[in-house]
Amino acid sequence: MRISVVLPVYNRATYVGEAIASVLAQTLPPDELIVIDDGSTDESLAVVEGFARPGLHVIRQENAGIGAARNRGLAAATGELIAFIDSDDLWERDKLELQVDALRERDDVQLVFGHMVEFLSPDRAAELSGLLRVRTDPVPGLIATTLLARRAAVERIGPFDVALRVGEFAEWMARAHDLGLASRMLPQIVARRRIHGGNTVLTGANADYLRAIKSTLDRRRRAANAG
Amino acid sequence: MEGDRYCVNEPSVISEVIDGETIVLNFESGHYYSFNPSASEIWLRVLAGSPIASATESVARRFAVDPAAIRREVEDFVRRLEAEQLIRRAPDDTVPAPATVSEAAGDSVAAFSSPEFEKFTDMEELLLLDPIHEVGDAGWPRKPE
Numbered sequence: 621m622r623i624s625v626v627l628p629v630y631n632r633a634t635y636v637g638e639a640i641a642s643v644l645a646q647t648l649p650p651d652e653l654i655v656i657d658d659g660s661t662d663e664s665l666a667v668v669e670g671f672a673r674p675g676l677h678v679i680r681q682e683n684a685g686i687g688a689a690r691n692r693g694l695a696a697a698t699g700e701l702i703a704f705i706d707s708d709d710l711w712e713r714d715k716l717e718l719q720v721d722a723l724r725e726r727d728d729v730q731l732v733f734g735h736m737v738e739f740l741s742p743d744r745a746a747e748l749s750g751l752l753r754v755r756t757d758p759v760p761g762l763i764a765t766t767l768l769a770r771r772a773a774v775e776r777i778g779p780f781d782v783a784l785r786v787g788e789f790a791e792w793m794a795r796a797h798d799l800g801l802a803s804r805m806l807p808q809i810v811a812r813r814r815i816h817g818g819n820t821v822l823t824g825a826n827a828d829y830l831r832a833i834k835s836t837l838d839r840r841r842r843a844a845n846a847g
Numbered sequence: 848m849e850g851d852r853y854c855v856n857e858p859s860v861i862s863e864v865i866d867g868e869t870i871v872l873n874f875e876s877g878h879y880y881s882f883n884p885s886a887s888e889i890w891l892r893v894l895a896g897s898p899i900a901s902a903t904e905s906v907a908r909r910f911a912v913d914p915a916a917i918r919r920e921v922e923d924f925v926r927r928l929e930a931e932q933l934i935r936r937a938p939d940d941t942v943p944a945p946a947t948v949s950e951a952a953g954d955s956v957a958a959f960s961s962p963e964f965e966k967f968t969d970m971e972e973l974l975l976l977d978p979i980h981e982v983g984d985a986g987w988p989r990k991p992e
Contacts, residue, residue: 762973790973797969826861829872829974833879834865836970 621723623650623716623768624699628689629707633663634743635814636707640671643705648717650703652677654693659683664707687780687788690764694774702774704764708741708814711765715810719768722804730773731796731803734810736761741816748817758809764789765811773801787832794836798843848922849900852937853893853929860933862890871933871964877971880933885910886962889924893934899925910959917959924962931966 625643629636636655643653657665657680668678681692690704701720705711719732735758740748777796780788796803855862859875869882869890882890885906892902903921907914928934 759976760972762976787974790970793973794970827863830861830863830870831865833872833967833970834868834870837868837870837881837967 621701621720622699623648623652623701623703623720624697625650625653625703625705626656626690626693626697627653627705627707628656628658628686628693629660629664629668630658630683630686630689631660631662631664632707633660633667635741635816636664637667637670639705639707639709640668640676642711642713644671645713646711646716647714648720650716651675651699652697654679654696656681656689656693658685658689685782685785687784688782691779691782694779697771700771701768702771703768705811706763706765708816708819709765710812710814712808712810712812714808715766716768718806718808718810722806723768723770726802726804728802729804730801731767731769732806733761733766733803734806734808735759736763736766736811736813737809738813738815741814744816748815752815752817754815760805761811761813762793762805763811763813765813776801781832781835784828784832786826787829790829791832791836794832795839798840848925849903849918850898852896852898853925853934854896854937855894856932856935862894864891872974873931873933874974875932877968877973877975878931879967879970879974880931880964881967883960883963884957885959886924886964889921889962890928893925893928896937906959906962910957912959920961927964 627639627643640653640655643650652675654677655668657668657678659682665678665680677696679692679696681689694702701723703716715734718734722732723729737758738755740752740754773796776799777792780792784791856873860871860873862869862871864887869887871880871882871890873879888906888909889902892905897905899922902925903914903918906921907917925934
């Protein structure tokens with residue numbers, strides 16, 4: 621099965637190289653890696669282009685947010701399986717292999733996640749130590765970076781809500797849940813999430829969680845009324 | 848209880864009125880809530896730092912009912928908010944904020960129904976994981992025992 625990986629990046633020149641390297645180092649390499657540069661003003665694009673090789677596609681767009689960037693990547697993806705990785709996160713080497721095996725075992729499963737750990741980014745460790753919660757013990761990773769999904773499921777769920785700066789993945793997963801799509805959580809650690817103090821969810825915009833919730837409630841009420 | 852003042856359990860709890868619906872989210876539990884109109888009125892008064900008696904009067908005015916008739920319901924509801932850890936008692940040294948909450952001007956008087964919230968736990972795992980929590984001066988989030 622062909623695998624497409626979608627990686628949106630916005631001003632993460634320091635970290636995006638490591639994220640890409642963790643994709644390229646997979647024991648089961650993907651067939652394509654689509655990087656969407658969401659209007660970065662730093663060296664992110666140069667870092668990405670430094671990895672130029674067959675199968676790596678770079679798309680530039682005006683800054684439109686993570687949801688719009690992922691949607692752009694999805695539109696370009698040709699694989700039957702879709703994975704996401706955020707530009708500051710890292711995959712474990714066997715992430716894709718474990719998840720592809722899991723999908724092969726169970727035809728009914730549409731989405732596969734895995735556990736994750738967080739780590740304090742070494743470049744910020746001195747200043748941030750003790751200020752941020754870092755989950756160093758494995759937790760079930762219900763984030764975009766840990767997901768491998770069948771393309772058909774992704775198409776049924778639909779695009780990410782481009783109005784949300786945060787909470788966009790929770791809102792998307794709520795739709796997946798309401799569609800009754802079967803998911804599986806692997807016990808293995810498949811990704812490491814970098815905590816660096818500049819994470820989008822730390823930089824305000826928390827009100828978008830409330831908008832994600834409101835949008836989910838309204839959608840469910842419309843469905844209930846229609847049904 | 849009438850003179851007691853409460854404050855929203857910040858920064859764990861955030862809220863907003865969106866299209867007339869009050870949505871409250873507790874990042875600490877991953878639970879979220881939708882408030883009915885009388886509950887929203889109480890919530891806005893708590894946000895403004897008003898004592899409970901003033902919240903009762905405000906609800907009574909908005910729904911044109913006798914404050915004495917709803918006092919008990921309002922107090923019970925405030926206890927439920929506290930039990931859900933959405934609010935906590937305001938520290939003694941807080942100065943009550945002036946009543947800046949706008950009256951529901953021009954609204955026709957709606958029929959009163961008891962303050963109520965719908966509580967949702969279905970997105971708990973997603974919401975608990977998604978925010979990367981800052982540990983503020985108040986030691987939030989609390990470390991597990």
